[in-house]
Amino acid sequence: MADVVEITPLNLITQERDDWKVRVKVINQWSKTAYMKPESIFSYEFVLVDFQGHKMRASIYKNLMPFFAHTFKEGGFVDLSTFELKLNDDDWKLADHDLKICFLRKTTVRRCPPFKILRDVFNCVAYKDVQDWVLPKDSVFGKRYIVGQLVKLNRYKVDKDDNGEKKSIEFELSDASGEKVRCKLWGAHAEKLHDTLLSEYKKDEPVILMLHNCRYKDWEGPQVNNLLWGFKLFLNEPIQPIEEFKDALATAIREDDKYVKPVVEVDLGKDESSALTKFTDQENNKAYIIDDVRLFEKVCTFVVRGRVSSFAEKEGWFQYYCGTCDKKVQKTYDLEEMMYLYDCKVCNTTYKEANPKVRATIYVQDITGGCEMSLFDGQLSKMTHRSVQWLNNAAKNASDICDYPLELNKLLNKKFAFIVKHNLYGDENKLSGYTISDSTDNASVLNKLDAILKDKEAEYSAFDEDILVSSTPDVKKIPKFEDSGVASSCSTSTTPSSIGVKRPSPSQSTKDETPTGGTTSALGDLKIPKMEKL
Template identity: 25%
Template sequence: MADQNISMLNQLNVYKTDSVVRVRIIRLWRQADNENPSETYSIDMILMDEQENKIHASVLKKFCPKVEGLFVEKECMLIKNPTLGKIYSKFMSVDNPHKLNFAYATKVNKCEDFGGHLYGFKFTSFDLLLQNLVPQNQSIDVIGFVATYYKMEDVTKKDGTQSKRMCLQVQDLEQRKITLTLWGTYAQQMSDYLSTNEDDGHVVIILQFGFFTYYNGRASISNSYNVTRLLINEEIDEILSFKKMLDLLACTPGASSSNGISRPSMLLSFHDDFLISTEFKHIAEVDGIREAMSFIIFGTIKFIPRDVKWYYHACKSCNKKVTPVMISKQALDGSCDDEEQGYECNNSGCQGKVVEAVLRYKILVKVQDSTGVLDLVLWDREAKKLLMKSANVLLEEILSGDIDMDLFPEDFKKLVDKSFAFKVQITDYNLNHDYKFYTISKLTQDPTILCELQKKLNFDQNTNSDSMHGISQSFPSDDTINFKDTDVVSMSGDNTTPLSRLESSTGNNILEKSKTTAINLKRNLVEVYDDDEAQGYSTNKSRTTSKTIGKENEKHNLIIPKIEK
């Protein structure tokens, strides 16, 4: 058959019924019958022509005996007289509104002269995914290496059936990370590989026909039913080329240590992390810690300060804190016409460039258990999970309501008097500079975890503490990937008690009395806190630490623990 009679897949239309296409089967699977899952409803495929146009194809069960033996993944076919159907699914496995169907008049023959690619990858940049610039109803292809992962776990799906789930973080060549969740056989495939190939160094994967979601400011990808292809360290050009680039980056002077990862690191599950592997402490014990460490506490958020800025501007590319600068706008004649404010990022990766800035959370909270009170910092990742909106959206809501942006956001009230298990990090910086605001690296309201931690607290039944209320609430993001604790550095400022959440009838008086304290606290926090994923801080600035926490607490309704004799 002459090539001029061959149609490309993007040339097919409903008006022409005698088309001939030459294609490769790049994915092949059986679709189960919804009413009888053990029976086949159809054989489905992704077909690709020599120009890498793709289309979803389907053969209904009653037509399968006629052509079934001709369908082999990666093989090529000539298809004559196919029909076109409309795709009604919200999720598009390929960028084509039509589905190619096999009917009685359709003829299929094998062919050997196909000149197209074997897979037809079209990789999507992590940057586009993280900025939510990709349609969420179309499949995507991504390539990256596995940076961290959780062990595979058994889960019960919404329909009551059992499945497997495995969560990972995949990183690209620009050190951008994205969460990947694998289900069912894909989770099993990844788990089996990691457990049996411990000396493979970088584990580079390709996820083809993956599913992209962007929720609550966080991008994530997963496999999509049976259409997804998962390739792990395969000897193909794309993966081999990616590995070479990783090796080159690792040898580059000044390269980040993350490029030198030789083996993915397994993260602990929330249950193991909070109940087994990380030491539990009462708040009263924290002041006696003399070495950098992470620990678990169980307490209730009692206060959030009103007069400390709860957000900061971060680089959209690297997430580091940025510096405001004035940028000259050049007129058409080359002269400086005007100036406007921009942001400069001094992180080594951005090298002082003027960058686009985004708002990130940095919320100070006062947490109480039966033994005392501790000042902690809730950074962007965990704050977005709790508030279900980004810092930028919250600030826009406040400004659109003609409310003073320095006032206490109404959304913060949902955090007060809520109990959590907190994983807290104390670093050398905290210890060397006596900064007593520590980072919350993880938190959860999982009822099983809270009940176990409650036993460790060994509450006195006669105390007035109500910090156990609400433990049956379920925190919706426990099953998502968290960054390793080393990605977050805890800083601390003046040990002055922040202003509490006050009733409106008394708030103004206490704000006036605490004006000096709030100004000092705000100044120190601006100097101390850098960003959510900071790796290092300047230590050449002297800061003082106030010792007035006891006097300030007398003004607020703190629960005073009973002293055991």
């Protein structure tokens, strides 16, 4: 009979042996990415806890992601054995243990029955401890969280430097007794908070936030910031700390004679002046009508504005990529295994899992015509007010690349201004050669662009009766969203990367004489009726 390896508590794990076996719950998970490149994932990172409440970090590196990512997830209970131990040398430690678990190809992961943790893994940070510097400066709330009511929200900021955009938002939280704490979020977390409040904020309802894995620092006084890795933001979600705070707040309002309802100041506006400059600067980003850009033959950046009329049917809204080489894979169904497999031609390997990456193609129209434009997860997140993580999870749970989530439907028939990059790679590979690098639905920006493009559209309207808007007669608005939220299956029809031809000059004739002396369109019956102005 094989020897039974005993389960060891995490606090007793050392580098003296390499045959440890641990039983843990995964309490936190995130992806570690390249700086300013959220699509380039280096590793999956985790925080583990055992039944005694001891915590330890774990990492799965990029080349091993396809083997473990689908079995080792946040909230799961697992037994781990045959792993490597390395120093936990992260700048901000989210676990006290000096070592961290690193997965090997031979690491064994088995699900185990759920167990009860004997002591609280996390404790709420007292506001007074923050204000009075009871906690060490520049410390991490690795074992703690802070929860409170949003009472002040400053304007969301986007600053640019040589490294790209820096997004930030400052706010204040109040506890049930009226004590306040200053907070500031950076990057995608700042954007998520702003966009979520933009779509869900109700003036008469309290907004309760919980911040987990924060950094505590001195910035003109005590301030709570998010960590670069492992930070989590919860907004009015039905989890225990938020529900307990709501109960405490309701009790204070009902029973405390000294309770004063806080004055809530929420500024959900963005800096319109910077947006106006970015989208209407005719020297750096010249604005065009769509009819002028469809035949660009060089790499360039420009601005257009129009309505999103549909999604491209054939391409889907995401693609599958290899977890090892990060190249596109082919999804096939194995009749013997009764499951989908993913073939990577670069690695010459078939995997059971692949990484979905968001890349949607939308059809944008203005009065002069339309063309297809591609956008990736960051811009799709900005336009739909859904986080990148939400989009990635939706892609993972989708049955097919054409299984569109219902939330994308909100973009249809909506007007945006786009900063677009034209690249020759897309043209050469029969893909959309236009990639959206930024977008806005800011009314001031759209009105300014309307004024800039007014003369060009007037020139176009002068020849409107003789213009052929599309050279493809059978373009559909796609996908067709069903009530269930699942789009219709992919069609086998081709989708053009550009749907227009250049309008004729005034000197060019658009009609030919027929044998009977009448006139007809040069391209037959392909003429599309005049489009209504936006």
